[in-house]
Amino acid sequence: MRHSAERIRTRLLLGIALACLLPGSGSAQNDDAGWDDEGWGDDPWAEDQTGWQWYGFIEGAVAPRLQSDPATDEDFTLAETRLQLEGERQLGDYTATVKGDVWLDGVEDGGRGDLREANLAGRLTASTDVVVGRQIITWGTGDLVFLNDLFPKDYAAFFSGRSDEYLKAPTDALKLSWFGPLNVDVVWMPRAVPNRFITGERLSYFSPRAGRRVAAPPRLDPRDRDSPGDDSELALRVYQTLDGVELAGYAYHGFDNQPSAQDADGRAYFPRLSSLGASVRAPVAGGIANLETAYYHGEDDRGDDPDRPNDQWRWLAGYENEPVSDLTIGWQYSLEWMQDHDALLDALSPEQRRYAPDQYRHLLTNRLTWQGPRQDLTLSMFTFYSPSDADYYLRPRARYRFSDRLSGTLGANLFGGEDDWTFHTQLEDNSNAYLRLRYSF
Amino acid sequence: MTPTLRLALVLAAGLLAGATQAQMTDATAIVEAANQASYYAGDDGRSAARMMIVDGNGNRQRRQFTLLRQDVEDGGEQRYLVVFSRPADIRGTVFRVEKHVGERDDRWLYLPALDLVKRIAAGDKRTSFVGSHFYYEDISGRGVSEDRHTLVETTDEAYLIESTPRDPDAVEFARYRTRINRDTLLPMRTEYERADGEVYRRMEVTEVETIDGYPTGTETRMTDLDSGGYTVTQFRYSEYDIGIPADIFSERSLRNPPRDWLRRD
Numbered sequence: 001m002r003h004s005a006e007r008i009r010t011r012l013l014l015g016i017a018l019a020c021l022l023p024g025s026g027s028a029q030n031d032d033a034g035w036d037d038e039g040w041g042d043d044p045w046a047e048d049q050t051g052w053q054w055y056g057f058i059e060g061a062v063a064p065r066l067q068s069d070p071a072t073d074e075d076f077t078l079a080e081t082r083l084q085l086e087g088e089r090q091l092g093d094y095t096a097t098v099k100g101d102v103w104l105d106g107v108e109d110g111g112r113g114d115l116r117e118a119n120l121a122g123r124l125t126a127s128t129d130v131v132v133g134r135q136i137i138t139w140g141t142g143d144l145v146f147l148n149d150l151f152p153k154d155y156a157a158f159f160s161g162r163s164d165e166y167l168k169a170p171t172d173a174l175k176l177s178w179f180g181p182l183n184v185d186v187v188w189m190p191r192a193v194p195n196r197f198i199t200g201e202r203l204s205y206f207s208p209r210a211g212r213r214v215a216a217p218p219r220l221d222p223r224d225r226d227s228p229g230d231d232s233e234l235a236l237r238v239y240q241t242l243d244g245v246e247l248a249g250y251a252y253h254g255f256d257n258q259p260s261a262q263d264a265d266g267r268a269y270f271p272r273l274s275s276l277g278a279s280v281r282a283p284v285a286g287g288i289a290n291l292e293t294a295y296y297h298g299e300d301d302r303g304d305d306p307d308r309p310n311d312q313w314r315w316l317a318g319y320e321n322e323p324v325s326d327l328t329i330g331w332q333y334s335l336e337w338m339q340d341h342d343a344l345l346d347a348l349s350p351e352q353r354r355y356a357p358d359q360y361r362h363l364l365t366n367r368l369t370w371q372g373p374r375q376d377l378t379l380s381m382f383t384f385y386s387p388s389d390a391d392y393y394l395r396p397r398a399r400y401r402f403s404d405r406l407s408g409t410l411g412a413n414l415f416g417g418e419d420d421w422t423f424h425t426q427l428e429d430n431s432n433a434y435l436r437l438r439y440s441f
Numbered sequence: 442m443t444p445t446l447r448l449a450l451v452l453a454a455g456l457l458a459g460a461t462q463a464q465m466t467d468a469t470a471i472v473e474a475a476n477q478a479s480y481y482a483g484d485d486g487r488s489a490a491r492m493m494i495v496d497g498n499g500n501r502q503r504r505q506f507t508l509l510r511q512d513v514e515d516g517g518e519q520r521y522l523v524v525f526s527r528p529a530d531i532r533g534t535v536f537r538v539e540k541h542v543g544e545r546d547d548r549w550l551y552l553p554a555l556d557l558v559k560r561i562a563a564g565d566k567r568t569s570f571v572g573s574h575f576y577y578e579d580i581s582g583r584g585v586s587e588d589r590h591t592l593v594e595t596t597d598e599a600y601l602i603e604s605t606p607r608d609p610d611a612v613e614f615a616r617y618r619t620r621i622n623r624d625t626l627l628p629m630r631t632e633y634e635r636a637d638g639e640v641y642r643r644m645e646v647t648e649v650e651t652i653d654g655y656p657t658g659t660e661t662r663m664t665d666l667d668s669g670g671y672t673v674t675q676f677r678y679s680e681y682d683i684g685i686p687a688d689i690f691s692e693r694s695l696r697n698p699p700r701d702w703l704r705r706d
Binding site for chain 2: 040093123138164167183287373374376438
């Protein structure tokens with residue numbers, strides 16, 4: 001088993017080398033050829049396009065763990081060669097988009113695939129846009145901190161060393177947007193789409209039940225929420241910009257994206273979740289300030305059932321500016337305030353009480369980004385630090401664009417803290433450094 | 442001097458000289474007119490643009506985008522929408538700017554892979570525009586009142602203006618000299634100098650066409666004389682006064698680019 005995993009890794013490294021050496025053939029875009037009067041046809045709206053336009057990339061990525069993980073004998077959180085293809089086609093006023101990934105996975109040992117987008121988007125009326133099908137949806141003002149954005153995330157990808165874009169997981173939805181004195185987005189998801197949460201397969205996590213960090217097997221396997229209609233979710237955003245100040249209100253009625261509850265048989269499931277929230281974002285003193293809040297109404301609104309999540313009030317405040325040319329600094333403070341904390345503690349057994357979340361979880365984040373004068377080199381550092389959990393998560397990264405086609409990213413995901421069971425510390429043994437090389441076409 | 446009197450004098454001077462164009466003598470008025478000709482032609486406009494970025498080692502990169510512009514007032518506030526189609530890793534990225542005069546611009550960036558509308562802190566305008574040798578300020582214009590302008594020379598073809606920054610700490614140059622064509626009022630060459638007089642950065646307009654009655658620089662080259670790198674920007678399919686509605690410059694257009702307005706006629 002170990003032997004075949006080694007073979008796969010060898011292949012992956014070959015894949016990375018191949019990605020670097022690929023010639024510019026079979027591609028609609030050449031780096032410097034086409035600097036004549038032919039090349040102007042590339043804009044999708046240049047003329048009426050017929051047929052599919054194809055784009056994509058090949059990426060090789062490896063992320064060795066920086067320490068051994070007693071919960072698993074897997075030394076890598078990521079080892080893969082990936083192909084993404086994206087097709088786009090104009091159909092009258094509508095655009096059809098298909099985007100899919102296939103990859104050879106050296107951690108899960110085998111071929112994998114993921115359909116990330118398959119949708120039809122366009123103008124329904126002069127003041128209404130529609131997107132129907134599989135899509136990525138994002139809203140809210142946080143930077144890697146989400147309050148009112150309850151669309152699915154892929155934390156396994158984010159923590160294991162994949163590119164940032166994989167943090168957002170696709171959802172099957174109908175999105176209607178109406179533009180008027182107030183702009184309104186309504187998103188209906190016929191079946192609940194949960195996060196791609198940590199199951200133990202790629203990353204280990206802390207199990208309060210086991211009282212230690214665990215990894216698959218067995219894989220965390222919650223009850224599905226996939227019956228169309230019964231398990232549908234609805235998300236709403238109302239927003240407008242007034243004199244540079246962006247105001248928004250949000251509502252959500254669906255399910256928690258994390259399997260945060262347990263039924264009587266001890267099986268995890270996705271409990272009901274409704275939320276209401278608001279945000280404001282505006283320029284302040286040369287930078288951008290944002291404030292966002294969300295009230296989460298969980299299944300247990302009295303707090304005395306430890307197997308189901310309690311209500312929470314969340315807050316986020318942020319500020320970003322560019323104090324020196326090409327250097328951007330962003331700060332965020334977020335608060336998760338559990339509403340019936342005393343009741344939760346009373347309901348827990350003494351041995352489980354130590355694992356209970358705090359009444360107030362404080363989280364500070366900092367993002368530093370520096371771009372070289374030609375923007376070829378980007379250095380960044382994103383820090384999560386929770387004074388209440390006494391844990392941290394660091395994301396240092398260097399990205400270099402060798403050309404319009406080839407870019408390389410070197411970075412790390414570093415977790416640590418005091419207590420094994422807090423959000424970031426539980427991932428400690430998954431700390432990894434990664435290298436990705438991407439060839440775009 | 443009242444504008445009417447000044448105009449009368451200018452006209453009289455022109456008639457006396459037998460010249461076909463008026464001769465302007467006030468440096469700031471010339472720079473304002475040049476700013477108007479370069480950045481405010483018509484009430485709005487659309488153009489396809491592409492850049493070839495060549496670094497000092499000869500490595501080439503490409504950018505291609507369509508630009509929509511609307512003037513809120515001539516010489517004042519403007520709205521921009523820039524939709525990228527090349528290279529592959531920034532295709533679908535949309536950049537929106539509300540340009541203000543005398544205060545910081547509002548800027549938004551849409552990243553399609555994340556469906557993310559990011560608001561960007563309005564930072565230094567003299568940093569690279571999408572990795573090219575052009576600065577943001579070269580694309581959308583530098584406030585006329587940010588520098589002191591002197592008319593150095595007037596030839597048959599051009600005005601030569603020297604400009605020095607009112608706030609020298611805010612910029613990397615000590616002064617710049619601009620050669621402004623007297624017919625079109627387009628700045629045809631700008632050279633940025635260090636304090637010792639060394640020219641380190643040069644902008645040249647290498648192609649001009651009159652489109653919808655407006656002389657338009659359709660090819661511009663920016664050279665970094667220190668590294669030898671340069672960027673050539675070409676504009677094609679430019680049109681003016683096409684009647685773009687104000688609400689095109691909104692979040693809606695970031696997520697769903699306005700094809701009807703981006704399409705070339």
